[in-house]
Each structure stands twice: as structure tokens, then as C-alpha cells.
Amino acid sequence: MRLQISHLNFFYGAKQAVFDVNLKIPAHKVTALIGPSGCGKSTFLRTLNRMNETIRHSRVSGEVLLDGQDIFRMDVVGLRRRVGMVFQRPNPFPKSIYDNVAYGLRINGYKGRLSDLVEHSLRRAALWDEVKDYLQKSAFALSGGQQQRLCIARALAVDPEVLLLDEPCSALDPVTTAKIEELMFHLKDSCTMAIVTHNMQQAARASDFTAFMLDGKLIEHSETSKLFTTPQDPRTEAYITGRFG
């Protein structure tokens, strides 16, 4: 297991958003988190690289082990290098395509040939062929799908073990979405991924395991093929067949 989460609780002030979640995220697999809006899935995802810590009055309890190490005792910069994140809306820096990818390497004091690693990262994100002749152009000149893949390349540049994807395709068209899903499939060789998605077809297509959350609680977790054909909990059944509420 790459990540082992035990009895995880998360509070926004007095309001508890995640309740006693226990989940194992296996290495080199994609784990999808599904559930209705406000069920705590994004909050849960952000806990995995401590992105929530910046929120005032927030509090976390429980344990998250990354390769057996407690993430709450790690240096947070080191943790986020090992556990990268891609957000719903592409958020490239106001810099060139090249500098976007090189940014993380520079601040981590990378000593090798930057251009090699930039190319390698862009290739891994299936973007190289589209941008190789325009590396000095502004990242904002790219399309939405290209920007999202640039953000993935930026995250991949520092070679994370885990990639967290928070609805990475919700602002993209179906063709670009298919590219990102294909990319996720190929990235499994080198990376473990957890994806939050509202799109159940995407979870069904792109993930190996799926976890269903409701009201901050983990209701059911199993192989994706099993969860979408024979869910065990009636609440999961109600949600995925659209009879929820």
C-alpha cells in the first residue's frame, strides 16, 4: 500500500467534514473518490498532502502513512514533492511553458540538466509534441486541456510517488478528458493516483478502485468493476443509479 489512512477526521472549526475514514490506496493504481457535492471527498483528498493546513481553525486527527511514514510528522515541502496535486481549474503560473515545468525543479535545487527533465515531464504528460516548438511562449496561450496537462507535467517534474487529482477534467471537453484519462492510465507505471470526480463514468473508466463518500463518511470501497455493478451498500446503489435523495 502506498497510502494507509486510519481513523482520519477533519474539522473546519467546529464543523466536522471528514469522519473516521479508513482507506488503503494501493501503489500503481488509480483510486477514485465519488460522492455528492459537499460529502467531504475534496477535503479528504487535500488532507493527503496537507493542503488543508493553511485553512484557519482547521484541525485534523488520525493517521496517514505514506510508505509507512506518518505524513503529519514530515516536512510539508518534502511531503508535497512526494504527493503532487492537480486542481479542477488549470492553474499555470504566469510564466513560459518551460518555466512552469522547471519551477518545481529549481526551487528543489535540481542540479542536472533542466531542459532534459522538462522534456521528460512534458512527454510523460503527453504534451511534448504539441508544445516543443513553443516552450518560451506563455502558458496562458495554451488551450484549457493543454494547460491542465501542463499542470500535470509541472507536478510530475519533481517525480512524485502519488498524484492527487481534484476533478481535473471538470472544465475540459470530452476529447481532452479522454486524453487526460489515457494519460492517467500510462502514468500508473510510475505513479499512484487518487482522483476526485463528479463524473461517475470517468470513475468507472479511469480507476481501479472506487471509494464512495457520503456526509463525510466512507460508505463503501471496492474494486471499481465491483462497485459499479454490484455495490454492497444501498446508499452507494442509490447514488450511482441516480436515485439519491
Added chain:
Amino acid sequence: MERHWEHDLEELKQRILWMGSLVERAVHQAVHAVLDAEEHLAEAVLSEEDAINEMQIEIDERVQRLLALQAPMAADLRFLLAVSRINGDLERIGDQAVNIAHSAMRVLRHPQVKPYVDLPRMSELAEGMVRDSLNALVRGDQDLAQSVLQRDDQVDRLRDQLFRELLTYMMENSSVVFSAFELILVAKNLERIGDHATNIAEDVIYFVAGRDVRHPALDRR
């Protein structure tokens, strides 16, 4: 508020049940054409064949449309897969009824070989299996579906019994070979109808419980 999707599923269920009722009637008429020597019943079966085939295509198209447009999950997905397979089995039962109707028309040109004892029992059993497998679908009743599976052996035993008996008639008197052979075909078709009802019952169990019971020796779940 009932959603459009639920309405579509309910409509599909009604259509497969309607097809089931056409098929049940065809089997009943075909067998009684033989048992009661009523040729017009056999003709009625032949005239209904197209309606059953058209229903198969209509149901297939509905299933395809719902799969493509709604991308169903869980019980809805299992229901559509089950209906798709049941549709094929019902159409095959319709074909078996047509085979029996053809046999009836041929057998009626000859004197009756013997009093019919096992054939009515066999047809009652096979028709009951078809009826109960469809009732199980309507009610989502896996116990009823399970009971259909258990009845298949009885149909097979009756078929074997009939085969043995008719063979002895044929050996004793070659003039009955033609009629006896047709009755063997009728029994074979009834046995196949039992097999299709069994398939339907297995699909109902898959739909209701998500268990694939088609090949127990594989013990997949």
C-alpha cells in the same frame, strides 16, 4: 416525482413481459395442437411468429438506446443486461413453439401413436418454468427463480422417459415411426424450452442479487 429514466425502465419491463406472454401462449397453443389434435392452434402459432421476432428487435433497440444514452450503473445495469439476454431466450422459446407447431401439423396427418401421458406433464412443467421465471423478473424474486432452476431436471427426466417409451413403440411397429419421431422432436423442443426458462431464471438471479449462477462448477462468487 418519478423520473423519466424510471419510466423508461418500467416501460421496458412491460414490453419484455408482453413478449413473454406472447411466447407463453405460443408454447401452450403449439403443445395443445398436438395433444388436442387442433391444427388451427398450430396455424395460430405460425401466424404469431413475426410478432415475437419484431418484439425481440424492438426490445433490443430499447436496451441499446438506454445503455448508450443513460450509461446505467448497478441494479439498473444488471437489469438491462438481464433483459437483453432474456429477450434472446424468449425469442428462442418462440422458435421452439414454431418447431412444435410444425411437428403438430405433421403428426396430425397420422393416427395417434399412444395416449398422451408424459407429454402433457412435460409441457405443463416447461410452461410453468417460463411463467415463473418471468414472474420472478417482475417481482425481483430470486427464490422463485431458484425454484425454476430446480425444476429443469424433472423436465429432462420426462424427456428421457418419453424417448425410451417412443423407441419401444417404434421397435415394435414400424408404421408408427413417423409419428413417434415427431413426438420425440416435440419432447426435445419442450426440454429446450425448459433450458431457456432456466437461463431466464439465472438472469433474474443476476439482476436481483448480482450473482452469476450460470456455471456453478466455476464458483466465481
